[in-house]
Amino acid sequence: MRTVLFLLLLVLPTFAGDLEQSLMDADRAFDKATLERGLDGWMSFFADDARMNAPGGEVKGKAALREVYAKMFARKEFSIRWQPLHAESSKDGTLGYTYGQAQTSFRNDAGEIQKRDGRYITVWRREAGGWKVVSDLGN
Numbered sequence: 001m002r003t004v005l006f007l008l009l010l011v012l013p014t015f016a017g018d019l020e021q022s023l024m025d026a027d028r029a030f031d032k033a034t035l036e037r038g039l040d041g042w043m044s045f046f047a048d049d050a051r052m053n054a055p056g057g058e059v060k061g062k063a064a065l066r067e068v069y070a071k072m073f074a075r076k077e078f079s080i081r082w083q084p085l086h087a088e089s090s091k092d093g094t095l096g097y098t099y100g101q102a103q104t105s106f107r108n109d110a111g112e113i114q115k116r117d118g119r120y121i122t123v124w125r126r127e128a129g130g131w132k133v134v135s136d137l138g139n
Contacts, residue, residue: 096126100119102120
């Protein structure tokens, strides 16, 4: 019994580290898919039941989120890129979050390029196909 407990104590930190690394990898893949495929790449990482706390109220579901995000991606020469700085997961490995730095740019109505630096936090849920975004918040 002591041997089993000892082995579990050795393995658990590695399991947590692997989960956090997989979250960082998922976040980087999310960024890459968005760079390569725009809105379609962005939405491909969202869970079907994802939600957003928006100024007009809660937005529920992937289809409704797509309508909201389509306006952001419709800006002229819109770009969003980000780099995760940290990831953490629940002990059972079903939920996690990443946060980091983001940069957006777009051309405004006057034709000027607008660049903005920001921060974000993304909440992830591990599903059969891998990590999916359940909520994303950025400024």
